[in-house]
Amino acid sequence: xxxxxxxxxxxxxxxxxxxxxxxxxxxxxxxxxxxxxxxxxxxxxxxxxxxxxxxxxxxxxxxxxxxxxxxxxxxxxxxxxxxxxxxxxxxxxxxxxxxxxxxxxxxxxxxxxxxxxxxxxxxxxxxxxxxxxxxxxxxxxxxxxxxxxxxxxxxxxxxxxxxxxxxxxxxxxxxxxxxxxxxxxxxxxxxxxxxxxxxxxxxxxxxxxxxxxxxxxxxxxxxxxxxxxxxxxxxxxxxxxxxxxxxxxxxxxxxxxxxxxxx
Numbered sequence: 001x002x003x004x005x006x007x008x009x010x011x012x013x014x015x016x017x018x019x020x021x022x023x024x025x026x027x028x029x030x031x032x033x034x035x036x037x038x039x040x041x042x043x044x045x046x047x048x049x050x051x052x053x054x055x056x057x058x059x060x061x062x063x064x065x066x067x068x069x070x071x072x073x074x075x076x077x078x079x080x081x082x083x084x085x086x087x088x089x090x091x092x093x094x095x096x097x098x099x100x101x102x103x104x105x106x107x108x109x110x111x112x113x114x115x116x117x118x119x120x121x122x123x124x125x126x127x128x129x130x131x132x133x134x135x136x137x138x139x140x141x142x143x144x145x146x147x148x149x150x151x152x153x154x155x156x157x158x159x160x161x162x163x164x165x166x167x168x169x170x171x172x173x174x175x176x177x178x179x180x181x182x183x184x185x186x187x188x189x190x191x192x193x194x195x196x197x198x199x200x201x202x203x204x205x206x207x208x209x210x211x212x213x214x215x216x217x218x219x220x221x222x223x224x225x226x227x228x229x230x231x232x233x234x235x236x237x238x239x240x241x242x243x244x245x246x247x248x249x250x251x252x253x254x255x256x257x258x259x260x261x262x263x
Contacts, residue, residue: 025062
C-alpha cells in the first residue's frame with residue numbers, strides 16, 4: 001500500500017514532469033510522439049509504445065491546461081481542448097492495443113483508463129451544448145405538422161407520396177408514425193453535434209469496460225509476481241474521477257513506478 005510520503009514525493013516532482021504551461025506541455029507531447037514514431041521505424045516496438053504513452057499523458061496534461069478556467073493556457077496555443085483530448089484518447093487506444101498484443105494487461109488497463117478520461121472530459125465540456133441541441137431538436141419534432149390521412153380514392157402510390165411517414169419501433173413492432181419527422185436542413189448541425197456527443201459517451205464507456213477487463217486479466221499475473229503495490233495503485237487509478245487530471249497523472253506515475261519496481 002502506498003504511503004503519504006510517496007504521494008508527497010510525487011507531488012514535489014510534478015512540476016518537473018508536467019510543465020505548467022500548455023504550449024510547453026503540448027510541444028513536449030508532440031516531440032515525444034515523433035520520437036515514438038522514429039523508434040517504431042527502427043524496430044523498437046515496446047520502447048515506441050512506452051514513449052507514445054508518455055506522449056499521450058503529456059497531451060492529457062496539456063489539454064487540461066487549455067480548458068476554460070485554467071490560468072496556464074498560454075497565448076499562442078492553436079489546439080483546442082477538445083482536439084487535445086481527442087488526440088490523447090486516440091494515442092491511448094493505440095497504446096492499449098499494443099500493450100494487449102504484448103500481453104502487458106496492466107499497462108493496457110492504465111492506457112484504457114486515460115482513454116476513458118479523455119473522452120469524458122470532451123463529454124463534460126460539451127454537455128451544456130448537447131442539452132441545448134436535444135431541446136431544440138425535440139421542439140422541432142413536436143412542431144412538425146401532422147400529416148392528413150389520404151383519401152380513400154387515392155392510389156397506393158399517391159398515398160405514399162402524400163404521407164410523410166416513417167417506420168418507427170413501438171412496443172417492439174414496426175408501425176407508421178403519422179407525424180412528419182422531416183427536420184429542416186438548418187437543424188443538421190444540431191444532429192451532428194448530438195451524434196458526436198453520443199459517440200464520445202459510447203467510446204468513454206467502452207474504454208472503461210476494457211480497462212476493467214484488462215485489469216482483471218492482469219491481476220493474477222501481478223499477484224504471482226508479488227506486485228501488491230502495483231495492484232493497489234491500478235485500482236486507485238481505475239476508480240479515480242475524470243475531473244482531476246493532475247491527481248490522475250500523479251497516481252498514474254505511482255502505478256507505473258510500482259509496476260516497474262523490482263520485487
